[in-house]
Amino acid sequence: GQNIDQPTEMTATEGAIVQINCTYQTSGFNGLFWYQQHAGEAPTFLSYNVLDGLEEKGRFSSFLSRSKGYSYLLLKELQMKDSASYLCAVRWGGGGNKLTFGTGTQLKVEL
Amino acid sequence: DAGITQSPRHKVTETGTPVTLRCHQTENHRYMYWYRQDPGHGLRLIHYSYGVKDTDKGEVSDGYSVSRSKTEDFLLTLESATSSQTSVYFCAISQPGLAGNNEQFFGPGTRLTVL
Numbered sequence: 001g002q003n004i005d006q007p008t009e010m011t012a013t014e015g016a017i018v019q020i021n022c023t024y025q026t027s028g029f030n031g032l033f034w035y036q037q038h039a040g041e042a043p044t045f046l047s048y049n050v051l052d053g054l055e056e057k058g059r060f061s062s063f064l065s066r067s068k069g070y071s072y073l074l075l076k077e078l079q080m081k082d083s084a085s086y087l088c089a090v091r092w093g094g095g096g097n098k099l100t101f102g103t104g105t106q107l108k109v110e111l
Numbered sequence: 112d113a114g115i116t117q118s119p120r121h122k123v124t125e126t127g128t129p130v131t132l133r134c135h136q137t138e139n140h141r142y143m144y145w146y147r148q149d150p151g152h153g154l155r156l157i158h159y160s161y162g163v164k165d166t167d168k169g170e171v172s173d174g175y176s177v178s179r180s181k182t183e184d185f186l187l188t189l190e191s192a193t194s195s196q197t198s199v200y201f202c203a204i205s206q207p208g209l210a211g212n213n214e215q216f217f218g219p220g221t222r223l224t225v226l
Contacts (some may be wrong), residue, residue, distance in 0.1 A: 033214060042201060042217040043154070087153065096159055096167065097142055097205045097213050103153035 002026040004102035006088050011108045012078055020073045020086050020105045028093025034062050034073045035087040037104065043087055047073065075107075083109045113139050115218035117202050123224045130189040132221050134202030138181075142205045143185040144169075144215065145177060147198040160185055192225045199223075203216065 005026045012018040024032070031050040035043035049055055049064035049071060061074040075082055085104040091097065114137035124130050134143060145157040156169030157176040166177050174196060176188045189196055202218040 031212075033212075042219050045212070045214045045216070048212040048214060089154075096161055097207060097215070098144075098156060098159060098169070099215060100153040100156075100170075103151060 001092060002092060002100040004088055004100060006086075006102040006105045008103070009106045009108070011110060012075075014078055014080060014109055014111055015035030016078050017074065017076050017079060017109065018097060020075075020088075020107065022071045022073070022102060024069050024071070024088070024090050024102075026069075026090050026092050026100070029066060029090065031094055032062075032064055032070075032071050032093040033089040033091065033099065034060075035086060035089065037085045039084070046086075078109050080109050080111075081105060113141045114202075115202060115204055115216060116141065117200075117218040117220060117221050120219065121222045123226065124192050125226050126193055127191050129156070130192050130223065130225075131198055132187045132202075132223070134185045134187070134218055136204050136218075137184075138204060139182060140204040140206040142184075143179065144203040144205075145175075145187045146203065147171065147196075148201060148220075149198050157187065157200075176198065192223075194225050196222060197225045 006022045034046040037043040047062040054063045059076045064071045087104045089099040089104040116135045118133045142160040146154045148154050155171045160179045178186045200221045203215040205215045211225045
């Protein structure tokens with residue numbers, strides 16, 4: 001089976017940097033995704049890692065260590081609009097491009 | 112934005128009644144998915160489809176059925192709704208490929224309340 005853990009809530013200050021961690025145990029690992037979800041809205045794709053290392057995309061970066069079953073999402077220069085839930089999801093083998101999601105980390109950005 | 116719509120967007124129904132939710136896409140993506148999202152559980156896969164008339168069960172399929180008669184439409188049916196099926200339902204699509212993310216794109220969601 002698949003098990004994904006991420007913190008439930010985090011609070012950070014506008015302009016700061018925040019790191020949201022995700023650990024997973026899964027068979028047939030085939031990629032890790034991060035999604036952003038604002039309250040009352042659909043999840044939107046942020047980043048994807050399948051190989052170890054850091055992927056950078058503007059203010060957002062995502063890191064993966066497959067040997068440790070660990071990923072993090074790094075958000076820089078935080079803005080109030082970054083207040084949202086961040087979902088870690090693992091793609092695993094078996095076809096169908098299926099994902100298993102963590103329960104999400106609710107990030108609150110304060111002044 | 113990927114062309115995905117869900118209907119209805121909101122529905123209130125009574126226990127024991129059948130309910131059908133529709134997902135429609137204009138992207139011609141092969142894979143389609145139905146999820147439910149509940150506090151404390153995150154997104155959980157109900158059913159998914161590999162293609163027309165080709166579906167399979169996900170993590171929480173009991174009490175749900177699906178059908179896909181056309182590439183663009185994926186229907187989720189609650190045969191006899193129960194209060195435990197009160198949730199927000201999301202449809203998603205993806206397209207298999209030789210390389211790349213093949214990320215899933217999500218529809219706007221349907222909020223279902225079963226009284």
